[in-house]
Amino acid sequence: MTEEHSSHTFRDSIEDARASHRIPDTPQSRSPAYRLAFIDEEFMMRPELRPVRLQLELLKPQMVLDERGIESTVVMFGGARIPSPEKKETAKTPALAELSHFYEEARRFARAVTERSLETYGRQLVVCTGGGPGVMEAGNLGAHEAGGQSIGLNIMLPHEQAPNAWVTPDLSFNFHYFAIRKMHFLMRARAVCVFPGGFGTLDEMFEALTLIQTRRMRRIPFILFGTEFWKTVVNWTMLAEAGTISPQDLELISFVETAAEALEIIDGWDYGCE
Numbered sequence: 001m002t003e004e005h006s007s008h009t010f011r012d013s014i015e016d017a018r019a020s021h022r023i024p025d026t027p028q029s030r031s032p033a034y035r036l037a038f039i040d041e042e043f044m045m046r047p048e049l050r051p052v053r054l055q056l057e058l059l060k061p062q063m064v065l066d067e068r069g070i071e072s073t074v075v076m077f078g079g080a081r082i083p084s085p086e087k088k089e090t091a092k093t094p095a096l097a098e099l100s101h102f103y104e105e106a107r108r109f110a111r112a113v114t115e116r117s118l119e120t121y122g123r124q125l126v127v128c129t130g131g132g133p134g135v136m137e138a139g140n141l142g143a144h145e146a147g148g149q150s151i152g153l154n155i156m157l158p159h160e161q162a163p164n165a166w167v168t169p170d171l172s173f174n175f176h177y178f179a180i181r182k183m184h185f186l187m188r189a190r191a192v193c194v195f196p197g198g199f200g201t202l203d204e205m206f207e208a209l210t211l212i213q214t215r216r217m218r219r220i221p222f223i224l225f226g227t228e229f230w231k232t233v234v235n236w237t238m239l240a241e242a243g244t245i246s247p248q249d250l251e252l253i254s255f256v257e258t259a260a261e262a263l264e265i266i267d268g269w270d271y272g273c274e
Helices: 013-022 047-067 085-090 094-098 101-118 135-145 178-187 199-213 227-233 236-242 247-252 259-267
Strands: 073-077 126-129 150-155 172-175 189-194 222-225 254-256
Touching (some): 047 172, 047 178, 085 094, 101 126, 101 222, 101 259, 199 222, 227 254, 236 247, 254 259
Parallel strands (some): 073 189, 189 222
């Protein structure tokens, strides 16, 4: 925004940021102390500024999603290593190859959810994934095939990575803080769907379940794709029998095999009673 188009009395910060590159070159102006604080990268990366960086990571996606009018999402968690069926021969293990059908199920599910989202002009039930490969890619691909938008919440990792090709470009976000990323997964969620995955998927699943169990988050459809996988990985019944969770906590979870089953749960959910 330039000065002539600004509705504010004070000089615009963008204009000053640009002007700061045209100041006379003197020992004083070359000093780091002279830089405008908000464009001083060295200053912004200081440990003392962590609270500010946390706030910025919370605000940026929230403001963009608000500007786009996105009111609710359907979150899809799942393994980055699960290949599409046509690429299952590239899987590192036979077990991963066997899980490849969940890629197609995730794609089918996201396509159907996005068709519902388009009925609200993309404001409700927008598919939201971690923005990476595997099941996440399938979710964004399905949304793209339906002609709708989808969100990708990527995270900086030690190895180089990029968002998958099917995330809507201006809804493709990147995070430094896992905690803030998790908040954005759940802040607008109207359903959480968890496909087979590894540590990251388990982490996201249990974090969300804990928030619902402790009523820090309202109850929404919490759907696990792949009954055999999830009941092998986690002995849910033993948790209840041991008393570490209550038997009623098991009612927070639904197990399904297909996109159609998951959609039936979401379509039949009474959000008003929770």
